[in-house]
Amino acid sequence: MKQDLLKIISTSVEKIDLEEIRNDFSSLSKMIKKNKTDIILINDGVSSVSKEFLLGEINQILETQTIERTKYYINRLKKSLTETKQNKINDLNLNRWKEYDDILTDSLWVLDKRDKSGVHHAGYWGNFIPQIPNQLLRRYTKKGEWVLDPFLGSGTTLIEAQRLGRNAVGIELSKKVLDQTKKNIAKETNPGKIKLEFVNGDSSSVDIKEVLNELNAKSFQLQIFHPPYWDIIKFSEDKSDLSNAKSIGDFLNSFGKVLDNCLPHLDKKRFAAVVISDKYSNGEWIPLGFYVMQEFVKRGMILKSTIVKNFDETTAKRNQKELWRYRALAGGFYVFKHEYIFVFQKKDNFTKPKIKRPLISYPENEDKQDKVVLQFIWNI
Numbered sequence: 158m159k160q161d162l163l164k165i166i167s168t169s170v171e172k173i174d175l176e177e178i179r180n181d182f183s184s185l186s187k188m189i190k191k192n193k194t195d196i197i198l199i200n201d202g203v204s205s206v207s208k209e210f211l212l213g214e215i216n217q218i219l220e221t222q223t224i225e226r227t228k229y230y231i232n233r234l235k236k237s238l239t240e241t242k243q244n245k246i247n248d249l250n251l252n253r254w255k256e257y258d259d260i261l262t263d264s265l266w267v268l269d270k271r272d273k274s275g276v277h278h279a280g281y282w283g284n285f286i287p288q289i290p291n292q293l294l295r296r297y298t299k300k301g302e303w304v305l306d307p308f309l310g311s312g313t314t315l316i317e318a319q320r321l322g323r324n325a326v327g328i329e330l331s332k333k334v335l336d337q338t339k340k341n342i343a344k345e346t347n348p349g350k351i352k353l354e355f356v357n358g359d360s361s362s363v364d365i366k367e368v369l370n371e372l373n374a375k376s377f378q379l380q381i382f383h384p385p386y387w388d389i390i391k392f393s394e395d396k397s398d399l400s401n402a403k404s405i406g407d408f409l410n411s412f413g414k415v416l417d418n419c420l421p422h423l424d425k426k427r428f429a430a431v432v433i434s435d436k437y438s439n440g441e442w443i444p445l446g447f448y449v450m451q452e453f454v455k456r457g458m459i460l461k462s463t464i465v466k467n468f469d470e471t472t473a474k475r476n477q478k479e480l481w482r483y484r485a486l487a488g489g490f491y492v493f494k495h496e497y498i499f500v501f502q503k504k505d506n507f508t509k510p511k512i513k514r515p516l517i518s519y520p521e522n523e524d525k526q527d528k529v530v531l532q533f534i535w536n537i
Contacts, residue, residue, distance in 0.1 A: 170231045210256045266466040290314040297428040302378040307360035312338040324352040361414035382431040434496035446497040458501035
């Protein structure tokens with residue numbers, strides 16, 4: 158198959174009769190369709206191509222009406238099978254970009270069900286679905302690179318990192334949660350001998366440089382943040398827990414300290430992402446996601462994308478859909494059906510910002526504090 162495939166492609170591009178070329182590729186298409194596997198080996202088995210991608214390219218060649226356009230598509234196909242084009246931040250072969258139809262590139266993510274394969278589970282209240290780190294890891298890292306998760310929780314990011322061949326560090330405030338997560342992840346096989354490091358501590362004060370030195374690593378190539386959505390879920394009684402912040406000002410200041418501790422250890426021109434939602438309290442929508450986004454921007458990070466992801470299957474709302482619909486109609490608001498994924502890139506000339514604390518004076522009265530935050534954001 159592999160010899161015939163490349164031979165037909167190489168010889169056809171030299172022909173000048175369009176009908177003869179079509180006959181060649183029509184025969185090639187029939188030959189590929191008979192193949193029982195979905196993967197076609199090429200280049201003496203060193204690389205492979207999906208059957209679906211190959212047939213799609215051949216069909217495009219067969220549908221062309223001019224010899225010039227036909228040869229253009231043949232040369233493009235040959236290049237996609239024999240040459241690799243990559244950028245510096247992932248392993249995707251851009252010469253075969255059509256193969257990655259499962260990688261999302263739109264800013265609206267509608268994901269039906271969470272991945273529950275292997276040790277993934279939804280038992281830890283507040284963890285995000287595995288598809289989020291899976292997408293981010295494939296877009297923004299190469300195999301063997303290092304990923305930081307400052308809010309480890311049930312370890313969703315580390316599970317995906319291990320499966321995809323990325324090394325990772327997870328920091329978790331709760332020793333109990335950390336031990337359970339570490340035990341759970343150990344149940345999965347690790348054929349790639351991927352390094353996973355579990356750190357118990359506060360992400361705003363853990364000595365990350367020391368952690369990296371112990372791992373013989375210099376820095377991280379991706380950082381994924383999934384902090385508590387302020388006080389929507391109380392994760393512990395620890396005062397350092399962001400879910401115990403007394404006000405939105407305290408929450409943002411504490412989260413900012415996490416960024417100040419983590420971002421200096423992200424390589425320049427590499428990416429960070431935060432998964433966050435808004436909050437509804439006392440009859441008012443609090444745009445928590447945008448406040449958190451501003452914490453990154455204030456520290457010199459470039460906002461690259463704002464992604465809106467559907468948020469349908471929450472435990473709290475799953476069995477109370479009618480009640481929430483009634484509340485929305487009665488209260489004049491809309492039920493939460495989304496969360497945000499903000500993606501940032503570190504500037505090439507990034508230096509740790511000198512931010513004095515407190516950034517602003519946040520009043521403790523929650524009826525007033527949001528107006529102050531909004532005024533602050535507009536002023537920066």
